[in-house]
Amino acid sequence: MDATNQALMRVYINGPSTAFKGSQIQFQVSYLNDGNETAYNVHLDVTYPTGISYINSTIPPDNSTDNTWTLGDIIPGGSGSFSIDVFVGNNTPGTIVTRVTGYYDNSAGVPYPPTECIKVTQILYRPVRNIDTGDFFNTIMEAIDDTNTTDGHTIVVDAGIYYEKVVIDKSITLIGAGIDKTIVDAQYLSRCIWAHDTTSIYIDGFTFINGGEFGPAYAIGGGMLIMSEYFEIKNCKISNCLALDGGGICIGDDLEADSTGIIEDCIILNNQAGRGGGILIGEYDFHIKALLKNCVIVNNTANLSNPFYTWGFGGGLGTLFFESVSVRNCIIRDNYIWNNSLKVADQVEVIQPTSFYLNYSNIQDGYNGTGNIDQDPMFVDPNTEDYHLRLSSPCIDAGDPNDTVPTGGGSRIDMGMYEFDQLVYDIPLELGWNLVSLPFEQYDESIDYVLQTIDGKWDIIQTYDSVSGVWMSHSTFKPDRLNDINVLNHSQGFWIHVTGMNVTLTIAGYEPSFTSIPLYTGWNLVSYPSRLNETVANALWGTGADKVMVCDTSEPYHIKEVGPTYVMGPGEGYWVHVLADTVWTVDW
Structure with a gap:
């Protein structure tokens, strides 16, 4: 065959130079026979990188696959194009290369060398996702404030540090990647999280640090202020937060409706307040019913010399004017009150309760209740905030015998956040x-x-x-x-x-x-x-x-x-x- 008389197929692929994980993008594929002979048996293969999945195209691919298009014979000068919609998955790497390869034969059925073109796309990362709408966001507040986010939705937040104040006014679930993985740092500009005017709120798998509320209004809850009819806070760490009341967490504040909830498997440490250095439950709200379960509350401070209050209480846990609070399987130790000349309790202080129960817990200096102990909990390394229990810990198998033992645990639930499952x-x-x-x-x-x-x-x-x-x-x-x-x-x-x-x-x-x-x-x-x-x-x-x-x-x-x-x-x-x-x- 005369070398000047031959088919010459050219293929092209265009598309976005950047794309977000979790988004749909479109590629445009075009082709041209730039030779002077017919190209026979033309077909195009599109190779998608890891994380990219086919959705649809303007010209359907072959029935047997979603990445091959059989175009038949194309005369000299013949051309065409089609678009392909694909989904960028969460496991898509940072840079992807999408490749289109053209195959074709001469009139005798002998293949020409294939031709190809590539498109490089940089995948951008948006770490917050509303799993009900499928939308991705750069910050937690963008996800909450989005008009498509409504009551009942779940927002998942990837590992990372988020420098923001989180305000929740919808009944949603907020899921992080785990303690010390998903971190909300308020930089002492505000409290870390405020949930208010909601029917229910669920928070799981976060670390909240450097929250601060100093007034004059609502100067409570340096790490968290929870004002919801129902709340669940699980698998969280609240650390290094400040407030006038409730340095780590404050539950309640003049709620009009009943508030019921649970704080479970949480670590509350190194917080400071005038009252309730670690947690304050109540704050003049007689409608609260709260359960505090399997938590570690350590190294929190209440300050009697606080300039806004001439008295304080509850270095670890303070409860004030509530309906019912139950504490079990917790470790509350090494909390203290500055200038404690009034001999107020360093670890737990209860004022005007309707009912308060503290059982099966390790309380420094002791506390009356069923199954309570006052012993060194034998943490693995509290200096590095590792509050797992050592093999010799008296907290192992010392929790409430009526509670379900987590998978892998012993014959009875332990005190503290981490079940000894070795x-x-x-x-x-x-x-x-x-x-x-x-x-x-x-x-x-x-x-x-x-x-x-x-x-x-x-x-x-x-x-x-x-x-x-x-x-x-x-x-x-x-x-x-x-x-x-x-x-x-x-x-x-x-x-x-x-x-x-x-x-x-x-x-x-x-x-x-x-x-x-x-x-x-x-x-x-x-x-x-x-x-x-x-x-x-x-x-x-x-x-x-x-x-x-x-x-x-x-x-x-x-x-x-x-x-x-x-x-x-x-x-x-x-x-x-x-x-x-x-x-x-x-x-x-």
């Missing part, structure tokens, strides 16, 4: 050296956390680095800077020197779906991260291991070699010898 295994230890390992993945791998149940009953830990061939140790009588190791994980075996008789190490953690343990040529000191027993032959099959040694305190060096029928089990550490580098995967 598996537990006891490892008996003998006086002297023991070779052990952790059967579970650890929530906190620090030595102090892992060995909390035998604190003061051991003095030296040793483990072996198979890569460098160096022993590493941790001694309780050395400064931390002189210790080689400060963490223990579920893939390593370690020797521990026990200083007492009848010692049991209780290990808590999460069962891993699998654990991959590198084995290096020579000897390796490893764990057995499983609760299921297995023989050496079956457990180490495929690793090429030729020798295995276990702890035996009756032997001179506390070690002995075992054969293929020896049953490996949780809590034991092992020496494993291999002839070549490999990886041992424990997945049972």
